[in-house]
Amino acid sequence: MIRTPSRVTGWAWFEEVGDAVVAEARAAAAEEACGLLVGRRSAEGVVLVTSIVPTPNTEPPERRRNRFMIDPLRLLEVEKSLRESEEEVVGFYHTHPDSEPVPSPVDRRFMELWPHTVWVIAGFTRGSEPPRIRAWCRDPEPGGSVREIPRADPPTGHVRGARRDSGGVTGGAKGPGRVLNEAEFPSGKRKK
Amino acid sequence: MSVTVRVPSALRKLTHGRGELEAEGATVRDVLAHVGRENPDLLARITEEGGELRQFLNVFVNGTDIRYEKELETPVSEGDEVSIVPSIAGGRE
Numbered sequence A: 001m002i003r004t005p006s007r008v009t010g011w012a013w014f015e016e017v018g019d020a021v022v023a024e025a026r027a028a029a030a031e032e033a034c035g036l037l038v039g040r041r042s043a044e045g046v047v048l049v050t051s052i053v054p055t056p057n058t059e060p061p062e063r064r065r066n067r068f069m070i071d072p073l074r075l076l077e078v079e080k081s082l083r084e085s086e087e088e089v090v091g092f093y094h095t096h097p098d099s100e101p102v103p104s105p106v107d108r109r110f111m112e113l114w115p116h117t118v119w120v121i122a123g124f125t126r127g128s129e130p131p132r133i134r135a136w137c138r139d140p141e142p143g144g145s146v147r148e149i150p151r152a153d154p155p156t157g158h159v160r161g162a163r164r165d166s167g168g169v170t171g172g173a174k175g176p177g178r179v180l181n182e183a184e185f186p187s188g189k190r191k192k
Numbered sequence B: 001m002s003v004t005v006r007v008p009s010a011l012r013k014l015t016h017g018r019g020e021l022e023a024e025g026a027t028v029r030d031v032l033a034h035v036g037r038e039n040p041d042l043l044a045r046i047t048e049e050g051g052e053l054r055q056f057l058n059v060f061v062n063g064t065d066i067r068y069e070k071e072l073e074t075p076v077s078e079g080d081e082v083s084i085v086p087s088i089a090g091g092r093e
């Protein structure tokens, strides 16, 4: 059952998912890379990312250094492939080849269109390696602001391997992931 | 005509939790108006007050962008799938 999204209170991803995003960021080098985050929401509003779907940056080549766009049809395809599953598209990632992983004014404008959605940014600040990763969300209420979402630790003991079918999904070894006990997401929360 | 309207999971808060809605109408405009009657919050997100589609809002009929058809006047047929997807983009000016 897909939960009706509520306020996002935290986020986590499995280590191999983070590794996959960093690999995509490096591969895109000076261009912005982007993709979909697939996962689940706990009752407490923690979003657990279990896999990513890298997508082409559909901006024209001369703009890809500082702009990104994801083909909405790709999102439709992926949501369709997830229809019978416990998972959904819970967010998007993109990279900042040479700046902080903080949403730009243009990022914020598009975030407004996507309530309850996690925006992960991997930023190579002054060439930092590995990139720094932070996640953001815009609350849906009018005048809601963009806020950073605290990172949690993923549930322990998961079977390595995220999934899946529809070509282009990465995030772990082959094989079905364990169906997570939603109640366990928040327990691994990292104290700041 | 009876068609299915799909919204991404991120917008389901606006549709009482449903990702799939049934609607009637002969054009996309009719369909959105129909859906909007029960889901006014969704309608407010996808159309301007005058009823035109908001900027950065994409509507597909069976996977074809209505911008390449007749925009909101694009006709729909029985069983069509109308999908609503905001643009996903960002960057520096």
Ligand SMILES: [Zn+2]
Pocket: A094, A095, A096, A102, A103, A104, A107, A121, B090, B091, B092
């Ligand atoms: Zn950005």
